[in-house]
Amino acid sequence: MRSPLDRLRHAISFEIIGLSLLTPLGALVFAVPLKDMGVVGLVGATLATLWNYLYNWGFDHALQRLTGTTRKTLATRFVHALLFEAGLLAALLPFIAWYLGMNLWAALLMDLGFAGFYLVYAFAFNWAYDRLFPLPEWQLAEEAPHASRVPASR
Numbered sequence: 001m002r003s004p005l006d007r008l009r010h011a012i013s014f015e016i017i018g019l020s021l022l023t024p025l026g027a028l029v030f031a032v033p034l035k036d037m038g039v040v041g042l043v044g045a046t047l048a049t050l051w052n053y054l055y056n057w058g059f060d061h062a063l064q065r066l067t068g069t070t071r072k073t074l075a076t077r078f079v080h081a082l083l084f085e086a087g088l089l090a091a092l093l094p095f096i097a098w099y100l101g102m103n104l105w106a107a108l109l110m111d112l113g114f115a116g117f118y119l120v121y122a123f124a125f126n127w128a129y130d131r132l133f134p135l136p137e138w139q140l141a142e143e144a145p146h147a148s149r150v151p152a153s154r
Helices: 004-030 034-067 074-100 104-132 136-149
Strands: none
Touching: 004 034, 004 104, 034 074, 074 104
8 A cells, every 4th residue: 555655646646647637728728728738737736636535545545455455457447547537627626617718518628628637647657656656555465476386496
């Protein structure tokens, strides 16, 4: 299980990198002034950072109870990213509509665009993060199958 400090590093680095990519890209794609996209991005990143910490903590606890490990398969990573984005989408929709002065349909389309970006980004970021900062239990699990193939010495 990841420590609170590791989870904080994960959440903050995720949002800083994501915000630096999304703000200029979102301003360009949606023809919104960079300043306004920056505000939407900053509010979204702040909310997402809090959600990221709580969601990953809860997801890992549930995964540990259900499977006995926090190691994620490809399918688990897909479900993990999809559920995270669905929760964030529901939280950000009213803010985007209000701040940018658009109807809920337009805000939903923009929010879905953000969710699509972050769905791909979250998958790639979390995979890279787990490679850069693996948990000791994962390394032991990878070594265990190899140990059974080594002949016993006499």
